[in-house]
Amino acid sequence: MTSEQHTGSGPAGAAAVRLIFEYEGPDIRLVSRQRVDAAPPPTDDLSETTGPAGSDATDERPGVKGFWVELRDARQQPLYRRVMHPPVRYDAEVFSDDPDRSLARVPVDEPKGAFAVLVPELADADHVALVSSPLAPGPTVAPAAEVARFALREDEDEADAANDADETEEPDEGGH
């Protein structure tokens, strides 16, 4: 395991939380939650709450499809948002030698796997939400809506951090 200290030779990242999810079909479970000394990707524009059709400031961005992770405060206001390539998919990318058509998709019957997100540890954050277009086979070009929400337990983090040098692991937790 590597061990490094920040030496002031560049911008240090704030404390972050890595969440690891496993999915089987549309069911997403949080299986690991770990404080890490790392810099999460910058947030996407929080003021961009609208797609072309316009919307208001919640996770539902009418007219927008895809997948993103959000940190929200207790009043449901987004504090951090990162658009991702949809991780829960009923297809897989395949590669060919054709120089003009080297990429394509094939359907997957039983989607199953794991993915991780790295989010900042923000004092006002209340929960993390996964927002996604419908998790279903076939063309899924439909607006995204919240598909899972997980509480952020800062009190446990603080206790764990004191005892366990910045690392915590939690038992499995289903989204709700």
Add this chain to the structure above:
Amino acid sequence: MGTGDGAVVGTTKIVDNGPANARWNLVIMGDGYRSTELGQFATNAQSFVNTLFATAPFTALRAAINVYRVDVRSNDSGADDPTACGGTGAAPNTYFDAAFCNNGTRRLLTVNSSTALAVAGQQVPGWHMILVIVNSTVYGGSGGPSVAVFSLAPNANEIGLHEMGHSAFGLADEYEYYLGCGVDTNRNVHPAVEPAEPNVTIDANHATNKWRDLVAPATAMPTTKNANCSVCDPQPNPVGAATVGAFEGAHYYHCAAFRPQYNCRMRVLGQPFCAVCQRRIRQTLLPRLPVGEVSTVARSSGHMDVFWVRNDGKVWSNWWDQTTGMGWHDHNSFPIAGSFPSPAAHDTGIATVARNPGHMDAFWAGLDGKIWSTWWDQATGMGWFDHNPFPIGRDFPVPAAPGTGIATVARNSNHMDVFWTGTDGQVWSNWWDLNQGMGWYDHGMFPIAASFPVPAAPGTGITVVARNPNHMDVFWAGADGKIWSTWWDLTNGMGWYNHNPFPIATTFPVPATPGTGITVVARNPNHMDVFWAGTDGKIWSTWWDLTNGMGWYNHNPFPIATTFPVPATPGTGITVVARNPNHMDVFWAGADGKIWSTWWDQTTGMGWYDHGAFSI
């Protein structure tokens, strides 16, 4: 099967640009490598790193990236290759369970992503992207939300780059089909729902498109239309390859979805990332860049001003004065303008000059490819915030090269010459003179030679010296790893176009390192010393003297110390100062993050090799 079929051997940081909590951390793991094959894995991992850093925009962002190689031993070589997909039937026991034929598709090569996530978390807790290289020459790979997999087949590195686009930067697929052109029957028209990803859209309107700031006013929107939505659009690219517009056919649909350029690595492997994808990658990695170039000027013996570019796109400054209460810590650093019409490029060089003790001019490259400037004068109403930065030319025929060095010299207090490299590999210049009709916009900028036998190296430093008010010598690194120069003299027949650029030595024992800084000093009007970093991590020098037999080609370049305890960091800046005509101090950054120095004095026993280099 699985983790019982091998072991994690260890982790090596193979690209070290700083602590993990300050950088973007790429983890490369291998599967199907036996312990005797881990040397091969190291070679394969380095090959991907070389590909990555030769790929825009990562080339200019390499300082933001650490790469960790995690050596994992498997009991057997290769990957499962089931006969059901036409494979060999091999079923080796490997740590991550690499297997072709996932979901019945031969080339769909996958690993156990949960195991990969667990190993990365243990070995490099601050990881941002995981790549698994599988020890098989069968072409294959897969993308996952956090883990990308590819084999050793030729060009399989491309799979890694494409999947990084998905996993690390949230980019969408730009291809206009799903199963394949001529295969799909339900991919004609994209539904009227905007994709969240930054590089595909349903909006081709010039005024509202989400990458409209990158679209030239003259570019048609949409740029291409598919005449038959039941098939992939067969038309060739009607515009230049670099044109950003709205090309119909994207995001798995033949029509009503648009991609930013005709081609992109998110559409076809082997193509460059399009400008929109590059911007997304840049936005993600910019906060992880260390502070870039630094420039300083002493307007008087008791005052210094320092300038640097932060990753907020602004040029910042701080100053020190020997007067009590005016030290570094008696005030705050500040951006040198109220607003920056174009953000300063994160990797730009910066140059400053004090034409007189009460006036400073600063120069840098903007993200728009122009060279920008602003100035400060001690006269009332002429401070940093009393005017805006401006481009130093009315037209830039060629954009400034990404990561260009910038040099300026004031040959006299009423004249400035500025130098930079263009994307065409030429060194460009513009000048300003206080005399009427000789301002920045009264003439065009120009390359400083009729022809450049070798293009300037990408990201090269550039330096200039005026040995006297009517003569300038300019130096830069060429793409051939040599240091090149040319000169201008006011004398008739000695202008920029009266001779060609030339390498400043007959042979270079070691090539200049990519992105090296370069510095020159004229200890007297008839002598110049030039310094740069070599690919061996040493600082090299050569010199020229007007005396007969002491020209550039009368001796060879040499490292300026017998040993370098720590190699110079790739792309280091270098600076030299001659405190008197017989003494020079040289400074550069080491790979350990410290500033190193050595010195030369004409006094016997005080030459380059009479003492060691040291961190300051």
